[in-house]
Amino acid sequence: MAAILLDVDGVLHVSGETIPGAVDAVKRLRAAGHRIRFVTNSTTKSRADLGMHLRSMGFAIEDDELQTTGDVAARVLKGKRILALTMPGILDDLVGLELIGMNADAVLIGGADEGEETGRVFSYLNLNRAFLELQSGADLYCLHKNRWWQTAEGPRLDAGAFVAGLEYVADTDATVLGKPSPEYFAAALEALDADAELAWMVGDDLEGDIVGAQRHGMRTVLVRTGKFRPDDLDHTGIVPDGIVSSIAQLPDWLEQNP
Amino acid sequence: MAAILLDVDGVLHVSGETIPGAVDAVKRLRAAGHRIRFVTNSTTKSRADLGMHLRSMGFAIEDDELQTTGDVAARVLKGKRILALTMPGILDDLVGLELIGMNADAVLIGGADEGEETGRVFSYLNLNRAFLELQSGADLYCLHKNRWWQTAEGPRLDAGAFVAGLEYVADTDATVLGKPSPEYFAAALEALDADAELAWMVGDDLEGDIVGAQRHGMRTVLVRTGKFRPDDLDHTGIVPDGIVSSIAQLPDWLEQNP
Numbered sequence: 001m002a003a004i005l006l007d008v009d010g011v012l013h014v015s016g017e018t019i020p021g022a023v024d025a026v027k028r029l030r031a032a033g034h035r036i037r038f039v040t041n042s043t044t045k046s047r048a049d050l051g052m053h054l055r056s057m058g059f060a061i062e063d064d065e066l067q068t069t070g071d072v073a074a075r076v077l078k079g080k081r082i083l084a085l086t087m088p089g090i091l092d093d094l095v096g097l098e099l100i101g102m103n104a105d106a107v108l109i110g111g112a113d114e115g116e117e118t119g120r121v122f123s124y125l126n127l128n129r130a131f132l133e134l135q136s137g138a139d140l141y142c143l144h145k146n147r148w149w150q151t152a153e154g155p156r157l158d159a160g161a162f163v164a165g166l167e168y169v170a171d172t173d174a175t176v177l178g179k180p181s182p183e184y185f186a187a188a189l190e191a192l193d194a195d196a197e198l199a200w201m202v203g204d205d206l207e208g209d210i211v212g213a214q215r216h217g218m219r220t221v222l223v224r225t226g227k228f229r230p231d232d233l234d235h236t237g238i239v240p241d242g243i244v245s246s247i248a249q250l251p252d253w254l255e256q257n258p
Numbered sequence: 259m260a261a262i263l264l265d266v267d268g269v270l271h272v273s274g275e276t277i278p279g280a281v282d283a284v285k286r287l288r289a290a291g292h293r294i295r296f297v298t299n300s301t302t303k304s305r306a307d308l309g310m311h312l313r314s315m316g317f318a319i320e321d322d323e324l325q326t327t328g329d330v331a332a333r334v335l336k337g338k339r340i341l342a343l344t345m346p347g348i349l350d351d352l353v354g355l356e357l358i359g360m361n362a363d364a365v366l367i368g369g370a371d372e373g374e375e376t377g378r379v380f381s382y383l384n385l386n387r388a389f390l391e392l393q394s395g396a397d398l399y400c401l402h403k404n405r406w407w408q409t410a411e412g413p414r415l416d417a418g419a420f421v422a423g424l425e426y427v428a429d430t431d432a433t434v435l436g437k438p439s440p441e442y443f444a445a446a447l448e449a450l451d452a453d454a455e456l457a458w459m460v461g462d463d464l465e466g467d468i469v470g471a472q473r474h475g476m477r478t479v480l481v482r483t484g485k486f487r488p489d490d491l492d493h494t495g496i497v498p499d500g501i502v503s504s505i506a507q508l509p510d511w512l513e514q515n516p
Contacts, residue, residue, distance in 0.1 A: 112382070124370070124377035128415040131406065135413060147427040148389065155393060157386040157427060164426030165419035169405040 001033035002254070003194030005185075005213070008040040008050070008066075010204035010226015011247055013057055019225050021248025023058040028251040030060075035192045038066045039201075041178040041208060043111030043143040043159075046092035047071065068093050069110075069143035069178040072187050076177060077106055077141065083133050085121050085162070086110025086143065104133045109142040109166070109174070112159045114151055122162050134170035144178040144208075179205075180212020189218075202250060204228045210240050223247055259291035260512070261452030263443070263471070266298040266308070266324075268462035268484015269505055271315055277483050279506025281316040286509040288318075293450045296324045297459075299436040299466060301369030301401040301417075304350035305329065326351050327368075327401035327436040330445050334435060335364055335399065341391050343379050343420070344368025344401065362391045367400040367424070367432070370417045372409055380420050392428035402436040402466075437463075438470020447476075458499075460508060462486045468498050481505055 006012065012022050029036055038061060042050060047070070051063035070086075070093025082097045083104040090110060091099070107130045112118040134140055146158040163174050178184055189199055196217035203209020204226035213220050222228065222240040225247070233243075244253050264270065270280045287294060296319060300308060305328070309321035328344075328351025340355045341362040348368060349357070365388045370376040392398055404416040421432050436442055447457055454475035461467020462484035471478050480486065480498040483505070491501075502511050 119382035122382050124380050124415070127419065131415040131419070132413065135406075147429075148393075155390065157382070157389040161385065161389070161423035161427045162419075163423075165421075165423035168422030169415060169419045171405075 001035070002258075003035045003037070003189065003192040003199040004029060004254075005037050005039045005188050005192075005199065005201045005218075006247070007179075007201075007203035007205065007209050008038050008054070009042065010228070011202060011223050012038075012054065012059060014226055016053075016057070018057045018059075019246050019248070021246065023060075025247045025250055026059055026061075029254075032251065032254070034254075035194065036065065037188045037192050039179065039184070039188050040066065041069055041111075041144050043069050043178070044087045044089045044113040046090055048092060049089060067184075067188050067191065069184070070094050072177045072181075072184050073097070073108060073141065073143065075187055076175075076183055077108065080105040082106050082108050083130060083138065084108045084110070085126055085130060085159075087113050087115075087117060087121065089113075090143075101129065102133070103136075104138045106139045106141055107133050107166070109140070109159055109163050111143055111146060112149075112157065114156065122159065127162060127166070130166055131169055134166060134172065140166055140170065140172050140174040142174045142176055142178075145174065145176050179203075179208040180215065182216055185213060185216040185218065200254070202247065206232050206236055206238050210238055214238075221250065221253065223250075259293070260516075261293045261295070261447065261450040261457040262287060263295050263297045263446050263457065263459045263476075264505070265437075265459075265461035265463065265467050266296050266312070267300065268486070269460060269481050270296075270312065270317060272484055274311075274315070276315045276317075277504050277506070279504065281318075283505045283508055284317055284319075287512075290509065290512070292512075293452065294323065295446045295450050297437065297442070297446050298324065299327055299369075299402050301327055301348055301436070302345045302371040303347045306350060307347060325442075325446050325449065327442070328352050330435045330439075330442050331355070331366060331399065331401065333445055334433075334441055335366065338363040340364050340366050341388060341396070342366045342368070343384055343388060343417075345371050345373075345375060345379065347371075348401075359387065360391070361394075362396045364397045364399055365391050365424070367398070367417055367421050369402055369404060370407075370415065372414065380417065385420060385424070388424055389427055392424060392430065398424055398428065398430050398432040400432045400434055400436075403432065403434050437461075437466040438473070440474055443471060443474040443476065458512075460505065464490050464494055464496050468496055472496075472498075479508065479511065481508075 070090040145160040201213030221242040328348040403418040459471030479500040
């Protein structure tokens with residue numbers, strides 16, 4: 001039986017709408033004896049909120065099966081003094097970090113969301129504060145470095161802009177903690193006590209899910225839901241081990257490709 | 259007689275304090291028949307305000323001898339529809355541009371200053387607006403791409419952070435309009451009707467003034483005032499044609515090195 005990392009957004013649901021057959025597919029994977037970890041790059045909700053959200057959609061998921069970017073930040077930055085520019089929703093996952101306003105060991109930049117909090121978190125004064133900490137020797141980390149995301153009103157600027165801006169002014173490279181970082185995949189595999197070569201990553205994002213997992217030595221299955229665009233496969237030259245219409249086909253596919 | 263481009267901040271004055279002998283040096287250069295243009299990278303004051311400021315320090319300078327980054331923006335972007343994220347002080351120099359909030363031909367990013375306006379101009383909502391314009395095909399311009407500047411309270415984040423951030427999210431390179439851009443030096447030389455090979459650039463900034471002017475084919479004199487740090491000369495390997503203690507020595511130096 002395999003270890004399977006399942007991406008959440010775009011694989012289990014799209015904007016809160018369950019992918020048809022997804023609830024049953026997760027059940028079948030469990031029944032077949034696979035060990036599953038749910039791996040999300042969400043930067044706006046804590047693990048507890050995400051668990052509640054997924055259960056409300058019908059998924060039988062325990063909170064401790066979910067891995068968030070906040071979890072990985074807590075693991076990597078354990079015991080450090082952190083200036084965190086993140087959405088308040090994920091603060092619950094940053095356990096063991098000392099969140100402070102100055103004399104930080106590290107600056108941690110989270111993703112943006114659609115609420116008004118985004119403008120307050122990524123204000124000039126906060127970015128100036130982050131710059132001063134970096135200039136005083138703090139290291140730069142981010143939950144992801146996404147350029148933008150799609151909302152009902154169209155594309156919206158994501159926190160990658162602020163990560164890139166701080167990298168430029170402080171002449172440094174941020175360590176990305178979410179997918180596709182090695183730290184993220186390592187944490188998920190460790191939680192399942194699994195070897196990369198025997199584990200599957202299932203996702204809808206060619207760069208964040210598929211390429212990241214391939215670099216980490218994992219096998220990959222791409223779903224044709226969520227962020228998936230047929231053109232991307234042609235343009236990028238990325239070749240997953242498998243491609244399925246949706247997670248509903250995954251249990252059958254894995255039986256035929258063990 | 260030569261054409262001379264004189265940097266302002268750090269060459270004529272430092273934070274409003276006139277460099278000793280600077281007023282007299284400008285007089286002597288004029289008396290010797292040199293044609294002078296005052297070239298500043300300031301992004302917070304209009305030409306009229308800068309002229310008034312310099313005259314209040316004792317310099318005999320006409321407004322139309324001053325070249326600002328706003329002048330160059332007005333020249334390069336003439337007739338275009340511009341989304342401008344700039345300090346309000348320089349708006350007077352952006353003549354001939356249509357300043358608008360959407361459907362822009364170009365996004366123009368100016369420098370930050372110490373006032374509260376900086377936070378309002380570089381708000382998340384404005385940066386998101388700029389991102390959407392860039393995504394719709396607008397070109398990205400900036401008055402400079404400075405990382406930070408020195409204030410009485412210490413270093414402060416400059417707009418280079420936002421330029422770099424927008425470059426990253428829109429996968430583009432900004433055109434820099436201030437020094438050391440070719441457009442800036444070309445505009446100054448054209449105003450004096452001078453050839454680059456026969457013109458001098460006098461400045462305190464190795465990168466912005468000296469290297470930029472050298473790349474443009476000009477001769478250069480570095481002053482040991484303002485931003486000048488002896489270490490920089492050793493580290494960078496940049497060699498100006500001349501180095502003087504301050505602008506006060508420039509008239510004598512030019513007589514000996516015509």
